[in-house]
Amino acid sequence: MNLSTNITSELLIAEREILTRVAVGGPLKDVMRDIILMVEKPSRGEMLASILMMTEDGANLVEGAAPSLPDAYNAAIDGIPVGHGVGSCGTAAFTGDPVIVTDIATDPLWADYKDIALAHGLRACWSMPIRASDGTILGTFANYYRQPKEPTERDLEVIGMVTRTAAIAIERHRNELVRGRAEEQRELLARELNHRVKNLFTLVNALLATSVRAEISVKDYSVAVRGRLDALHRAHELVQPGLSPEASSDSAIPLKTVLTDLLAPYVDEGDKFMLAGSDDLQISSRATTNIALVLHELATNAAKYGALSHPDGKLLISWSSVEDLQIEWSERGGPVPAAPTRVGFGSKLINRVVEGQLRGTINYRWEPHGLDIMIQLPLKSVQ
CATH class of the missing domain: 3.30.450.40 (GAF domain)
Structure with a gap:
């Protein structure tokens, strides 16, 4: 050989x-x-x-x-x-x-x-x-x-x-x-579903409580509750990846429309929150779900613990775009905020979406007068 x-x-x-x-x-x-x-x-x-x-x-x-x-x-x-x-x-x-x-x-x-x-x-x-x-x-x-x-x-x-x-x-x-990544994604979705279901029950309970007034009739109470639940349903549609027409459409959506729909379940009066920014700023259908998911989490927290949980609370959301899209979320008049001692799943979800999916940053400032949150996103990730 x-x-x-x-x-x-x-x-x-x-x-x-x-x-x-x-x-x-x-x-x-x-x-x-x-x-x-x-x-x-x-x-x-x-x-x-x-x-x-x-x-x-x-x-x-x-x-x-x-x-x-x-x-x-x-x-x-x-x-x-x-x-x-x-x-x-x-x-x-x-x-x-x-x-x-x-x-x-x-x-x-x-x-x-x-x-x-x-x-x-x-x-x-x-x-x-x-x-x-x-x-x-x-x-x-x-x-x-x-x-x-x-x-x-x-x-x-x-x-x-x-x-x-x-x-x-x-x-x-x-x-x-x-x-392995698919398994991680399935686990994340399961945890997210569990988180949303818990939040949904909490929110419904809060909506029922805030709809009650001493002078309200049963009929008016029913109308108020049904209106709020319907608004909550519309907001929920925005955070369903690929399942709702809004999330899967090829057309862009005004950021103001997304904010208005998401905040509608939490307020009766028009002066409860203020939106300040261009009506013409559009976000792509691909980015809509991610942005709606982040804003939905922030609104949920505000309704449970922050400005939207208090009769005197006010919420101001402003946005601008030059090189990046900047969204500033400011809560005033609600419970005195305090920095959380631990990071919950909702906060982890927000960070994962902002930093991982949208390649942006999010910063929180807990002050005696209220909570300020600054979100900065590259325009190419949202348009």
């Missing part, structure tokens, strides 16, 4: 072992490290291999595994952009084709990166795109050499085999991440 046959046999055995590990599951970095060591072993130190992984936005490549390359070199290329002329790997990820650079010192693809490579004694780099089963680029598999070198047909066969193995491992890992 010749050397080539021995190498092939060793690679096939090692590949089966790694695929078994992939099927069982385990840390992706450990699996990729084993893949690298598997392919490097027959070369006896001549080849130094690397796996770079594509970021989720497809813009950059980050280190997956490169146990034999110098740490300083790995750090220097970690996060390189995907694009033509970004060495072998950045170009391979950009074009989707193998990129064979036989001499880093003279190849134009390495013009901006050759100094760091040559400083670490790297003279050749062959890079192969790693593809998912649907053709999506997952990353790159690269072979480095300390001398200028061209691949043989045998080299390309081995690289292709290792690239397929790496693709299976990375794709499995990504699928597990997707399933």
Whole structure:
């Protein structure tokens, strides 16, 4: 049995072992490290291999595994952009084709990166795109050499085999991440539903109480309660992701309309709250649900603990837009506010939507005279 046959046999055995590990599951970095060591072993130190992984936005490549390359070199290329002329790997990820650079010192693809490579004694780099089963680029598999070198047909066969193995491992890992995120989302929705149901009972009780006046008749009381419940229903429709016509429509919605509908259940008199801002400011249908959800939570808190829970309470909401959309929520005349001692689910939900979904910020100021909340959102996230 010749050397080539021995190498092939060793690679096939090692590949089966790694695929078994992939099927069982385990840390992706450990699996990729084993893949690298598997392919490097027959070369006896001549080849130094690397796996770079594509970021989720497809813009950059980050280190997956490169146990034999110098740490300083790995750090220097970690996060390189995907694009033509970004060495072998950045170009391979950009074009989707193998990129064979036989001499880093003279190849134009390495013009901006050759100094760091040559400083670490790297003279050749062959890079192969790693593809998912649907053709999506997952990353790159690269072979480095300390001398200028061209691949043989045998080299390309081995690289292709290792690239397929790496693709299976990375794709499995990504699928597990997707399933994990879906499970987190289901858990969040379940907690949100529980939170809303609790709030709904609290609000209905508050609405019934605030609708009672000594001189009111049963008929008038019924009309008042039914009107408030109907308004609460309209407001609830705005915070149903994708389930209501308002939330799923392609047309933009005036921010003032969203605020008016959300606040309607909590007030009888028109002077209970004041809205100050442009009537023309529109928010996209995609952003409507997120913004309505945040404002609904703030209104719920105001009705339970703040200005909307007190006969003398007043609420002022103003907004403006230049580079960002700024919404200022000010409560006056209600119970003396105090900073919460713990962060409840409602507050966590608000922060998650503002910071995570809308890429904005929210700041609270608890003062002796009332509560001020400033929400700042990038216009591109709401329009």
